[in-house]
Amino acid sequence: xxxxxxxxxxxxxxxxxxxxxxxxxxxxxxxxxxxxxxxxxxxxxxxxxxxxxxxxxxxxxxxxxxxxxxxxxxxxxxxxxxxxxxxxxxxxxxxxxxxxxxxxxxxxxxxxxxxxxxxxxxxxxxxxxxxxxxxxxxxxxxxxxxxxxxxxxxxxxxxxxxxxxxxxxxxxxxxxxxxxxxxxxxxxxxxxxxxxxxxxxxxxxxxxxxxxxxxxxxxxxxxxxxxxxxxxxxxxxxxxxxxxxxxxxxxxxxxxxxxxxxxxxxxxxxxxxxxxxxxxxxxxxxxxxxxxxxxxxxxxxxxxxxxxxxxxxxxxxxxxxxxxxxxxxxxxxxxxxxxxxxxxxxxxxxxxxxxxxxxxxxxxxxxxxxxxxxxxxxxxxx
Numbered sequence: 001x002x003x004x005x006x007x008x009x010x011x012x013x014x015x016x017x018x019x020x021x022x023x024x025x026x027x028x029x030x031x032x033x034x035x036x037x038x039x040x041x042x043x044x045x046x047x048x049x050x051x052x053x054x055x056x057x058x059x060x061x062x063x064x065x066x067x068x069x070x071x072x073x074x075x076x077x078x079x080x081x082x083x084x085x086x087x088x089x090x091x092x093x094x095x096x097x098x099x100x101x102x103x104x105x106x107x108x109x110x111x112x113x114x115x116x117x118x119x120x121x122x123x124x125x126x127x128x129x130x131x132x133x134x135x136x137x138x139x140x141x142x143x144x145x146x147x148x149x150x151x152x153x154x155x156x157x158x159x160x161x162x163x164x165x166x167x168x169x170x171x172x173x174x175x176x177x178x179x180x181x182x183x184x185x186x187x188x189x190x191x192x193x194x195x196x197x198x199x200x201x202x203x204x205x206x207x208x209x210x211x212x213x214x215x216x217x218x219x220x221x222x223x224x225x226x227x228x229x230x231x232x233x234x235x236x237x238x239x240x241x242x243x244x245x246x247x248x249x250x251x252x253x254x255x256x257x258x259x260x261x262x263x264x265x266x267x268x269x270x271x272x273x274x275x276x277x278x279x280x281x282x283x284x285x286x287x288x289x290x291x292x293x294x295x296x297x298x299x300x301x302x303x304x305x306x307x308x309x310x311x312x313x314x315x316x317x318x319x320x321x322x323x324x325x326x327x328x329x330x331x332x333x334x335x336x337x338x339x340x341x342x343x344x345x346x347x348x349x350x351x352x353x354x355x356x357x358x359x360x361x362x363x364x365x366x367x368x369x370x371x372x373x374x375x376x377x378x379x380x381x382x
Contacts (some may be wrong), residue, residue: 304376
């Protein structure tokens, strides 16, 4: 396996720690994008910015082949207060790289640095995407003409995966990550004094019953052979001990793979919320949004990724798909491609999961992740 020379690795680690210390939320990755664009330009890449507001694309063409490969890395951080205690911890209050996107950017940049001095025949596009967390930066880049302006044969995405051992890789032939939606139910009743509840229509009581009823949708309306999740994650209502409020707000998320299951979840959620509210003399106003489609790999591209991983002596594993969501799905809806997980578990001390305030990208996987990108590009663009 080709590995980064020690002097290069030291520089790459400095990039990662700099990015970690200076996180930016979705569609606000201005300094991150500038950091990326400057280095790509220094290595001879044609650089285009502004896709999906803050996205960056670096393009390098060698030889005469029309073959083209896209490598995507997400850039955004999360609204979480960091608790790692790292020397390079976030300098921005309430914002941190709790999902490892700082590592994804670093690895893709290091691969771009390596590829600049390689010989190949074709084009590689390094796609640095904003706003993966909830806001659909991939969709925004596609809508801004990403694949119109940068035609390519396939697109690849990688995520560090702390639930898997270092040295392992998962690239399924089909489902990798679930589709997801969000919902907001406003339960509107008639307020009353807490001592005289019979004079009102209690939205707190109605909301409590709605939450219980929503939890029956997946178990009673979807086949147990199909994956689905309905999770209520927030309830807000009232601010006095002795007052029944006028309104209670319920929020949550839904997850699915099959489109018909997604239809069922939305239809039943709306029916259940409205009918239960009505039964308590209240009404329900519902805002339901389908945010991301399911992330589904192309089998041929996934097989290529697994073959490349095996050539690097990575242990290619199978694993169940995740019910978490990933907006790389929007790119896979447009182009053949593969999204894979690279094992990143820590073997000593705590091993926090993604989105934990104690999470920090595992730097030990940087060399193999860089080599995975470099060798895959070289192999495809022989």
